[in-house]
Amino acid sequence: MSITTRFAPSPTGYLHLGHVFSALIARRRARDEGGRFLLRIEDIDPGRCRPEFATAIEEDLAWLGIDWDGPVRVQSQHLPQYRAVLDTLAARGLLYPCFCTRSEIAAEVIRSTSAPHTPDGSPLYPGTCRRLSAAERAARIARGDRYALRLDMVRALAAVPGSLTFAEEGKGVVVCNPAQFGDAVLARKDAPASYHLCVTHDDAVQGVTLVTRGSDLQPATDLQRLLQELMGWPAPVYAHHHLLTDSAGRRLAKRDNAATIRALRAAGTTAEAVVSLAREAGEDISAR
Ligand code: GLU
Numbered sequence: 001m002s003i004t005t006r007f008a009p010s011p012t013g014y015l016h017l018g019h020v021f022s023a024l025i026a027r028r029r030a031r032d033e034g035g036r037f038l039l040r041i042e043d044i045d046p047g048r049c050r051p052e053f054a055t056a057i058e059e060d061l062a063w064l065g066i067d068w069d070g071p072v073r074v075q076s077q078h079l080p081q082y083r084a085v086l087d088t089l090a091a092r093g094l095l096y097p098c099f100c101t102r103s104e105i106a107a108e109v110i111r112s113t114s115a116p117h118t119p120d121g122s123p124l125y126p127g128t129c130r131r132l133s134a135a136e137r138a139a140r141i142a143r144g145d146r147y148a149l150r151l152d153m154v155r156a157l158a159a160v161p162g163s164l165t166f167a168e169e170g171k172g173v174v175v176c177n178p179a180q181f182g183d184a185v186l187a188r189k190d191a192p193a194s195y196h197l198c199v200t201h202d203d204a205v206q207g208v209t210l211v212t213r214g215s216d217l218q219p220a221t222d223l224q225r226l227l228q229e230l231m232g233w234p235a236p237v238y239a240h241h242h243l244l245t246d247s248a249g250r251r252l253a254k255r256d257n258a259a260t261i262r263a264l265r266a267a268g269t270t271a272e273a274v275v276s277l278a279r280e281a282g283e284d285i286s287a288r
Pocket of ligand 1: 008009010042199212213217
């Protein structure tokens with residue numbers, strides 16, 4: 001089977017050296033193994049994503065000579081597909097509407113004795129709206145209350161027999177613990193579908209066989225494997241790579257302007273030098 005990899009940035013800022021490192025890994029694997037390297041713009045969150053950053057991603061990659069195969073997939077152009085997945089899960093009784101606001105959830109969590117957080121950094125949802133009756137749900141929807149859609153984790157796990165695992169290159173089989181996400185949000189009040197839902201859907205429809213991405217996303221794989229299993233999608237192999245850091249050892253972030261490709265280019269750095277910088281920074285850190 002021929003390999004398909006992808007680079008899937010969110011257009012919430014300009015690309016930095018860490019992104020280039022990540023894109024190079026995915027592209028190198030595809031090129032070395034005669035496969036495909038795809039570019040996907042993950043712009044599902046209208047509050048954080050901006051079209052000018054999406055344009056800049058393509059421009060920066062082109063300037064760097066990092067070419068991709070086929071058309072760019074832009075998530076915001078595929079909303080009916082994500083809606084169809086939500087409908088499928090809802091028809092199986094695996095989703096419920098959640099009317100809670102962030103502050104209501106925070107207050108509820110403070111009242112509880114333990115305050116665990118999910119790997120995404122949000123408080124573990126205490127299940128308030130899961131306990132609403134069908135009539136209460138219908139009444140609140142009818143009066144126009146806005147709601148998110150949450151996965152009923154207990155039901156979802158019951159729908160998937162056996163334990164969930166994924167193959168991590170260099171490590172072997174990793175056992176998943178999706179329950180640590182609790183009743184994860186799959187559609188937000190202000191975003192039509194969640195990152196986890198879109199990423200697994202797109203990896204499946206695009207035939208991605210190897211997911212290369214930063215180690216910060218490794219915990220997300222547990223929930224994504226559950227979604228794949230629920231939807232009958234194939235499981236890619238995963239290769240989570242280390243994250244580039246600045247000289248102070250802090251993870252590079254889009255807010256750090258100095259490491260953006262734009263800033264390096266404006267300072268006169270050539271595309272070849274930027275690619276070398278990203279490669280060297282990656283090698284440097286793997287030697288630590
Ligand atoms: N869009 C995600 C991000 O920029 C990456 C998704 C993925 O590689 O799975 O953090």
